[in-house]
């Protein structure tokens with residue numbers, strides 16, 4: 001894989017930041033509320049380094065093993081997020097690399113993370129993944145399951161629950177995803193109100209639709225190909 005050069009990556013990062021800024025302005029939000037997670041999955045450390053040199057600090061990986069291999073090759077000040085499905089038997093390894101887990105999709109997994117975090121003296125930030133469209137192919141709590149499990153989740157005191165995360169069904173027209181982003185925000189507002197806890201985080205939006213997600217309240221966008229190019 002030849003990969004993009006440093007000018008390309010710098011330019012792409014600048015345009016993504018500009019698009020986040022513009023979307024935030026349209027929505028009357030401050031763009032500093034939005035963290036860009038650069039999704040570096042499949043790209044080797046040399047390529048990720050180009051993004052670091054362009055000022056990017058937060059990176060997302062969906063495979064524990066890949067993050068484990070890549071992180072030590074890069075500067076220690078970076079912040080690594082796990083963005084995908086996490087298997088229970090990989091939790092200990094994941095916690096050694098990632099500060100933040102975006103794909104917490106069941107109470108069982110959350111309990112396992114809590115247990116191991118206690119063991120390791122850690123307090124990971126987590127996002128609860130919601131499968132609003134109830135797609136069989138996707139992970140995540142259904143809305144009802146999340147309402148039912150929420151109290152128990154709040155009892156896991158090692159987890160810093162930031163908020164909710166979604167991977168919506170792909171739509172050619174990103175505007176069609178807007179109702180799903182809005183629904184995730186509404187569910188967040190409902191849980192936050194009902195259980196009296198702040199849930200500031202909404203992890204939503206990818207290369208194809210992050211401006212719409214920012215307009216609908218995203219606090220983290222997970223953007224890969226718009227920065228690094230197509231993964232081929």
Ligand SMILES: *Cc1c(COP(=O)(O)O)cnc(C)c1O
Pocket residue numbers: 039041062083084167206207208222223224225226
């Ligand atoms: C790969 C991936 C992304 C980034 O996708 P792009 O379309 O390349 O921006 C975001 N979130 C998750 C969970 C992913 O697996």
